[in-house]
Amino acid sequence: MKVLEGIWLDRKSETTLQDQVAQQIRELIRQGALPPLSMLPSSRELASQLRISRNTVVYAYDRLLSEGYAESRSRSGVFVSALLALPQRGREIITSKQRKALDAEGAFVSQALRTPAPFRPCQPDVTLFPLSVWNQLRGRALRQYGQDLLHYQASCVSGFPALRQGIAQYLQAKRGVRCDWQQIVITGGSQQALYLLGDLLVPSYGTRVYMEDPGYLGARLAWRSAGAKIIPGPLDEQGLQVPSDDSKDLALIYTTPSRQFPTGISLSLQRRLAILDFAARNKAWVIEDDYDAEFRYDAPPLPSLQGLDENGRVIYVGTFSKVLFPSLRVGYVVVPPELFEKFREKKHLLDDHGPLIDQATLALFLESGAFHAHIRRCRKTYAERQTCFLDLFYRSALPLEFRSTDGGMNLLGHLPPDANDRAWSTRLSRGGLDIPSLSSYSLKAKVPGLVFGFTAHSPHRIKSALEAMVKLVGRKSADLYSRG
Secondary structure (H helix, E strand, C coil): HHHHHHCCCCCCCCCCHHHHHHHHHHEEEEEHHCCCEECCCCCCHHHHHHCCHHHHHHHHHHHHHHHHHHHEEEECCECHHHHCCCCHHHHHHHHHHHHHHHHHHHHHHHHCCCCCCCCCCCCCCCHHCCCHHHHHHHHHHHHHHHHHHHHHCCHHCCCCCHHHHHHHHHHHHHHHHCCHHHHEEEECCHHHHHHHHHHHCCCCCCCCEEEEEEHHHHHHHHHHCCCCCCEEEECCCCEEEECCCCCCCEEEECCCCCCCCCCCCCHHHHHHHHHHHHHHCCCEEEEEEEECCCCCCCCCCCCCHHHHHHHHHHCEEEECCCCCCCCHHCCCEEECCCHHHHHHHHHHHHHHCCCCCHHHHHHHHHCCHEEEEEEEHHHHHHHHHHHHHHHHHHHCCCCCCCCCCCCEEEEEEEEECCCHHHHHHHHHHCCCCCCCCCHHHHCCCCCCEEEEEECCCCCHHHHHHHHHHHHHHCCCHHHCCCCC
């Protein structure tokens, strides 16, 4: 058969000859070059043509028969299966749908594996992470705990005990958090923590939740998925404003006090005490999302809101996604004692426990001092990049103003009052830049701005990205300043 004359065998390949024969015939059938009911050459004939043993071809044909690509007829030979004789039109429809799905999946995977575009917010520079140290500690964890890390571990629903202990020590020493290690529950990132808290603390549809406006979209989605009614909390130069006296029915207050996302404002001490007083008087829970408090450049990090709480109303949420690397997916919650068992039960419904090998490795990373060394390195590098970003930006003469610049992973650039920040963001995205508008984080707030993440990018990349931005929006045009 002439079609099979195109079979080519690589005798140096690790793939066996019988597998190569079966694979190539299978592909010819799929492509339609060998239509249904086509007779294949005898095993002796094909073996002679390919200069291989007859048994090799017999084994290849047996593979095709077992997979349903071929059928054997007594005294007649081996044929391409008649069951593959779909109407041509039907085959085209199926192929088209499959191709669209595969193309979409391929595009998603390709996009997911790219490095963050400038200036996507909240992105750490993973090239600073000491991967060799991590791998050494991972090996030590496997040697220390062995196969126990590979089993289900019912005792680890709240997380790997050594990691919980290490986190408690860190929070007590560096963040002023008052907690026992047994209050800590390890979660799949801070987003899972917020989802669980919403499920636990929003008992019915319409429960009122007070949160910063503009504010973190992931938190807003978590509360809404639980059926909450979001009450936008306005911001001023001291941070989140205290709920009014007629808001006594609030179930939750969500805040990012160390460095408000996305504005960068730090919640003042006076405002912190007032919010804690409101929560105590009205039996509301306060969720403190401490997402990037480690990165303060001009002074030591601010102590936690939870450390000021005398009434046990603050639930502290943290994550390693920003300080280490996002795909680690390890967050944690310091849960008040009265909520602990219910929170733990809800966590158990999602999974028995997170990846124990990673948790054991992270516990050693904290214990060894590598974590603190990494934080110091990142803080120094990020401070230099922030200075570089601001210096280059002010030279660009773009009409943005940066106010809160004492730390963090992001900078909010305030646009002129008549600017359409969504139009700015859209035009920049067409040029390959990922700079969300302040409006996209807002419910009622109307101040226009752009949110820049600078920590993941080298000075050279910052410079080239800002040059691209100048070309994209440097000229004033009606669509960028039409508020609509």
